[in-house]
Amino acid sequence: MPPTSTTTAAARRQISSRRRTSAPRRRSPPPSPPPKRMKLLTEILQKAAYAVVEREDYGDVSCEQCRSGERSEELLLCDKCDKGYHMKCLRPIVVRVPIGSWICNKCSGDGQRRVRRLSQRKIIDFFRIQKCKKDDVKMKCRSLQDSRKRRRRSLVYQKKRRRLLPFIPSADPTQRLKQMGTLASALTALHMEFSDDLTYLPGMAPQSANQAKFEQGGMQVLSKEDIETLEQCRAMCKRGECPPLLVVFDSCEGYTVEADDQIKDLTIIAEYSGDVDYIKNREHDDCDSMMTLLLARDPSKSLVICPDKRGNIARFINGINNHTPDGKKKQNCKCVRYSVNGECRVILVATRDIAKGEKLYYDYNGYEHEYPTQHFV
Structure with missing residues (x-):
């Protein structure tokens, strides 16, 4: 005897529900990383505290104090403004070549230093x-x-x-x-x-x-x-x-x-x-x-x-x-x-x-x- 329409509909729902619960889920593929973009030099210079582009030739560098380019072995180059200063033209003078980076008084703000008062x-x-x-x-x-x-x-x-x-x-x-x-x-x-x-x-x-x-x-x-x-x-x-x-x-x-x-x-x-x-x-x-x-x-x-x-x-x-x-x-x-x-x-x-x-x-x-x-x- 053929099944009635109600019986057939109930069986389909049961089968379909079994299929939905037993069927394996497909994992979605991970999103691909965005393509890396190299930062422009102008962007780096804007965000950096200070950066100096190295020159090819420093032969024309002169002291900002005495305006002389002599005694090049005593010239210190500021790592911020790239200007030169004789060690003995600075005040106070610099006796030894500083270890690591060096910043001049104008760039470090020593020339306009404000003495902070303490209570x-x-x-x-x-x-x-x-x-x-x-x-x-x-x-x-x-x-x-x-x-x-x-x-x-x-x-x-x-x-x-x-x-x-x-x-x-x-x-x-x-x-x-x-x-x-x-x-x-x-x-x-x-x-x-x-x-x-x-x-x-x-x-x-x-x-x-x-x-x-x-x-x-x-x-x-x-x-x-x-x-x-x-x-x-x-x-x-x-x-x-x-x-x-x-x-x-x-x-x-x-x-x-x-x-x-x-x-x-x-x-x-x-x-x-x-x-x-x-x-x-x-x-x-x-x-x-x-x-x-x-x-x-x-x-x-x-x-x-x-x-x-x-x-x-x-x-x-x-x-x-x-x-x-x-x-x-x-x-x-x-x-x-x-x-x-x-x-x-x-x-x-x-x-x-x-x-x-x-x-x-x-x-x-x-x-x-x-x-x-x-x-x-």
Whole structure:
């Protein structure tokens, strides 16, 4: 008997449903990646921070300062504007060829540098100023009494044994904050941390290498009284009583230091601080402020202070042109290496009375005469 129409329709639905559920699904092919298009050079130059197209010939490059193309071995080419500058025509001058890329002052914005002001709270945190305690006040009173006793000594005794003097901080706390603010702004602009101590880091010279007994020919020993004066200066700095100095940016000389008050002869200006390393590790370093710490009998053990990461106001005191009489007249400080409790330390001391507003200068060479100063202002 043939099936009815209803039965046939139900069977078709069942078969069709089985076919739909049991039939394998076809996967759609993955979308083909869009064809890669090479970027035009104009698009790259628009998005890049800076890019310079190399010239075929640099023979016509001249210095932007002196307009001379001579001494091509001393010409530095800016990686942004591709202009040339003599190393000794730059202010401050560049002593060594920089490692890696180099950008001129105009492109880096140093010529129009704005000194960023820091608030009082930030200045206190930046220098890690400690709160004054009663014991500190007593010690301060005693030190003042000791300094008065020294002044009462006879003139003959003072000439026979001249002692270092502690700096006298500004009486106005607001003025002291202003002085520290200029230093904090300068250190921040150079991406440096403040430090009044010598730092010994892994991979550099250890503290055990800094011993005055390794000095070739011996090193002068700082007397007990002068050590106490040095420690008094360090204690004052920790309390926020800084030396009366301002860090000022000069378009010709770069960062300079000037006296914000009168400074007497033989006053301790600052102790040179920074990372301690072997000279052999810094032979090709482009840091322009390295200071000799130890000249050992074995040259491989000689040490330098490198204030490129950490340092204090000594980093910004400029050098004189010791090839001219006018340059020598500007010198009002000297940098002396002392043995302090058996360890080498570098101290900047005033060599004459310094008036308020006068810039601080010292001879970078001392007795070594290896640093090129004939092009200093």
